[in-house]
Amino acid sequence: MEKKIITISREFGSGGRTVGRMVAEKLGIPFYDKELVDQVALESGFAPKFVEEHGEHSPGSSLFSYAFAPQGVPGVMNGLSTADFLWNIQCNVILQLADKGPCVIVGRNADYILKDRQDALHVFVFADTPFRADRIVRLYGESEKAPEARLLEKDKRRRVNYQHYTGRTWGMSQNYNLSLDTGVLGIEQCVDIITNAVIQSREA
Amino acid sequence: MEKKIITISREFGSGGRTVGRMVAEKLGIPFYDKELVDQVALESGFAPKFVEEHGEHSPGSSLFSYAFAPQGVPGVMNGLSTADFLWNIQCNVILQLADKGPCVIVGRNADYILKDRQDALHVFVFADTPFRADRIVRLYGESEKAPEARLLEKDKRRRVNYQHYTGRTWGMSQNYNLSLDTGVLGIEQCVDIITNAVIQSREA
Secondary structure, three states, rough: OOEEEEEEEEEOOOHHHHHHHHHHHHHOOEEEEEHHHHHHHHHHHOOOOHHHHHHOOOOOOHHHHHHHOOOOOOOOOOOOOOHHHHHHHHHHHHHHHHHHEEEEEEEHHHHHHOOOOOOEEEEEOOOOOHHHHHHHHHHOOOOOHHHHHHHHHHHHHHHHHHHHHHHEEEEHEEEEEOEEEEEHOOOHHHHHHHHHHHHHHHHH | OOOOOOEEEEOOOOOOOHHHHHHHHHHHOOOHHHHHHHHHHHHHHHHHHHHHHHHOOOOOHHHHHHHHHOOOOOOOOOOHHHHHHHHHHHHHHHHHHHHHOOOEOOOOOOOOOOOOOOOEEEEEEEEEHHHHHHHHHHOOOOOOOHHHHHHHHHHHHHHHHHHHHHOOOOEEEOOEEEEEEEHOOOHHHHHHHHHHHHHHHHHH
């Protein structure tokens, strides 16, 4: 079955987003990352920055999160927590983007949301802590927190969010078709492996 | 760092052993599967068939398992359960095989036992249930149990054994450098991905 939709789930700092962008460029298909955030923002009434920060991180249900209802759209959340409201819109946007045609989608539990699409290839990208710590300091600079602590915190929030909305364990090989260690394989080789898998699926 | 040792962990019926054998042939290096069992049998005093059936399956500690002490080697188990005794010998044999030079080792928690070797590439091979059920019926024939039940049982025993001796979760992407879905990618492509990773590691 030809694989047209590629979802990339990734550990923070592993280079998963870069891998996704390069795969999209090589295959000449759209890359949804910022666009996805903008679309969810548009449909939810939240600011793009809020969507970006909370779309993969909200713990799922907390009374506190009700406080963030978007201004000017009273009642639009239908009693849902901010997190659940965002999740619903995110699901719809991802399903719609996949329906539009071939693309690469990074993060936002897209592997789960598109798990029933036979034309989707699901990829998990990760690396060991030293590789990722070094990479985030190079890319995003130092901060008050040690890079290792930043990795732990961000991955934990992604893992909790994933577990809450999918009932699956984040990072289990069986959730994906390919899991790739960028620290050992390098970004370029990961891009080649994914691109080849898509090309070979056309010939199968 | 050049990768010389390749460990293949696999779901039952996924074709992981075939992948391992083909990788070894392509790279022209030894493939340890039956040889490993024979060596453990020799060092433990157990029959090869017993080692093959229990080396990846024993639950770790059970009073019952003490009953299987090899005949003619009284006291040799030093108070260890059969499972723990086998585990210790298996660890030693795997460490020795890896010291001998480049090779492919299938199963037996070798990914964990060799986790500190920088020259080891760890691979997990899996596939969805229909693909594996079809494959085991073709390879091993029908049995009284439904193939799906055979898969569940065998994988559960491997998972429990792995968890017991390593403290890690069997199948988590981060335990390996590569996780490959043979059902989607096909055996040949998985062989190519692993072989290429080894060849590219020589140039890195």
